[in-house]
Amino acid sequence: MPPLPRLIAAPLINPDSTGNASVCSQHVQTFEEDINLKHMELLVHLATDKELLILTHGAKNEVSSPELALGLKKGLESPYLMYQLLAFSARHLAFLRPEHSASYLHQAVTLQTRAVSLFNAAWTEIDQTNCVAILLFSSILGHHLLTDTLAKRTPDGIDEFMTNYVQFVEMHRGIHTIAMTAKTQLMQSELEPIISWSASFTSRSPRGNDCQRVSELVVQTESLGPEDKKACQRVIRFLQVGFDAVFSEEEQGNRYHMLCTWPMLGPPDFTALLAARKPEALVILAYYAALLQHGKHLWQIGDAGVYMLMIISDFLGLEWDYWLEYPRRSILQSLQ
DSSP: OOOOOOOOOOOSSOTTSHHHHHHHHHHHHHHHHHOOHHHHHHHHHHHHOSSTTTTSSOTTSSOOHHHHHHHHHHHHHSHHHHHHHHHHHHHHHHHHOGGGHHHHHHHHHHHHHHHHHHHHHHOSOOOTTTHHHHHHHHHHHHHHHHHHHHHOOOTTTHHHHHHHHHHHHHHHHHHHHHHHTTHHHHTTSTTHHHHHHHHHHHTOOOOOOTTHHHHHHHHHOSSSOHHHHHHHHHHHHHHHHHHHHHHOTTOOSOTTHHHHHHHHHSOHHHHHHHHTTOHHHHHHHHHHHHHHHTTTTSTTTTTHHHHHHHHHHHHHOGGGTTTTHHHHHHHHHHHO
């Protein structure tokens, strides 16, 4: 058998001409600069790993091929989305490969920074042409920011955690609010089934009594005004819907949906209470920690619920133990 011929990339332009040679050289240089194997690794991981976006909507907590294909397609049209997808892929690889975590985390930060910069530069108004890309960007960025926030462990305890948490909530809610101003157009897009399912999920009536004690706290406290109490009662209702879902064996769709959605559902008044370290708001956050603990097997969450309860308990002190009894008991039972 004769040896296989060596493949050589032959130029399409006649190199005999000095001008053409210059153009050809310029083209090759640009092509080489555009190819980045590190980014290709992130793209392959994004397309093949079933657990990367496990908190998104789906009957088996997985991203279906059509949804992923839509994200990649829109990412080509809107580079800020593609950069954010690659950033989250790098963040997941940092978790999977701790021996190389520093390198992947650097990629994740660099790509996310670029994504946000591109979004800020590209956005003028939202319409039918960009609403899907913006909502997808909001969702993936929110997952990424939540993952980073829950993963941080600092010696400053609750102060630095709450600063990071409030910053995450405000940024995610801001971009999501922008996206949902085009809800009419979104309901006519490929995302309609997901948006309808999510709206149906969050509009459910609470059934269980997991949040009964913290509800009593909000009703009887004298340190919160009417509007603040209303904000607290709203987020407590969403928490109970989340507990109902994780405890239900008949749950259709993603039973962990509230784990990533709850921070964004709270009104600005509640976020302000958290920023001010109001004890009642921190007790509510401890209940969110208990809800997170039900997703401890998910890579984005891990032991975040345990950590959050610990720093909240340390900050509030023994006088608030009665109000923290449910989240403490719930988390302890999950560790046995």
